[in-house]
Amino acid sequence: MLNQLKAIIQYLLPKQFLTIIFGWLAKKQLGKVTTWMIKGFCKLYRVDLSEAKLTNAADYKTFNDFFARELKEDAREIDTAENxxxxxxxxxxxxxxxxxxxxxxxxxxxxxxxxxxxxxxxxxxxxxxxxxxxxxxxxxxxxxxxxxxxxxxxxxxxxxxxxxxxxxxxxxxxxxxxxxxxxxxxxxxxxxxxxxxxxxxxxxxxxxxxxxxxxxxxxxxxxxxxxxxxxxxxxxxxxxxxxxxxxxxxxxxxxxxxxxxxxxxxxxxxxxxxxxxxxxxx
Incomplete structure (x- = not known):
C-alpha cells in the first residue's frame, strides 16, 4: 500500500520542474550556504567523505562538485584478473x-x-x-x-x-x-x-x-x-x-x-x- 502511494505521488509530482530547479541550485556557488547544505546532506544520508580526495565539505564550491567527487587513488581495489x-x-x-x-x-x-x-x-x-x-x-x-x-x-x-x-x-x-x-x-x-x-x-x-x-x-x-x-x-x-x-x-x-x-x-x-x-x- 505504501509503495502504491509513493507511485501515485510520482505521477503527480512536477518532476521536470523539480529537476530543473535542483540542477540550477546545485551549480550555484553559495559559499557557507553550500557547505552547510553538503554537511546536512552527508549527515542525513550518512555519506562517507573520508574516501574522497576532498574530505572537507568546505572544499566543494558547489553541490555538483560534491556529487561528482572523486575518490582517493586507493579507495577501491580493482579486480585485475584477466577474465x-x-x-x-x-x-x-x-x-x-x-x-x-x-x-x-x-x-x-x-x-x-x-x-x-x-x-x-x-x-x-x-x-x-x-x-x-x-x-x-x-x-x-x-x-x-x-x-x-x-x-x-x-x-x-x-x-x-x-x-x-x-x-x-x-x-x-x-x-x-x-x-x-x-x-x-x-x-x-x-x-x-x-x-x-x-x-x-x-x-x-x-x-x-x-x-x-x-x-x-x-x-x-x-x-x-x-x-x-x-x-x-x-x-x-x-x-x-x-x-x-x-x-x-x-x-x-x-x-x-x-x-x-x-x-x-x-x-x-x-x-x-x-x-x-x-x-x-x-
Missing amino acids: SIIMPADGVLSQFGTIQDSQLLQAKGHFYSLESLVACHPDMIKYFQNGSYATTYLSPKNYHRFHMPCDGTLREMIYVPGSLFSVSKATTESIPNIFARNERVICLFETELGPMAQILVGATIVGSIEVDWAGIITPPREGIMKRWTYSDEIKLSKGQDMGCFKLGSTVITLFASNAIEFSNNLKVGDVTRVGQKLAERI
Missing part, C-alpha cells in the same frame, strides 16, 4: 540475470523489454538478445561516478529523452517500465567479450548525466533523441572512470549471449563497490 568483469558503480545490485525472450526483470512482477530499453536500436536488439544484464542502483549516499566493467572501445552513444521517475526500490516495484520510460544515455562498446553496453538512467532530481569524453549530455532537455558514433579514438580500460550522475541513479550493463557468467555468490540486494568482481568471461 574478471567488475562492478561498474557503488550501490545495490537491484537485479541481474539473463534476458529471456527480450524481457528484463525490473522488480518482482515487473518486466520491461530490451527493445524499449535500447530505443528500438536494431543492432543492439540483435547484440543483446538472450544476453545478460546487471542493474545497479546508486542511492543519494553513494559515490556517484560510474566505471568500465571491462576494457572497451566506444562505438556509439545515444541520448534518449524521457520521464524522470524516481528509481528507488519503492517506485521500481510499483511503476512499470521505469528504465525504458526514463531519460537515459546508452553507451555501446566493442570489447573482447563482444558488444557491451552501459545504460545511464536519469531520475527525479538527477540534475545532470556527464561522460568523460563528451562532457554534460543532459541538460539541456530538448525532447529529441541524439546519436554520436565513434571509430577507434576512445578506448577505456577496466575500472576507468566513465563519468558521473549529479545525484544517484541507475546503471544497466548489458552483455551478449554466452559472453559472461555471473559470480556464484551474487544475489539481488547485494551492496556493490567499484572494482569488485561481478562476473567472468566465458
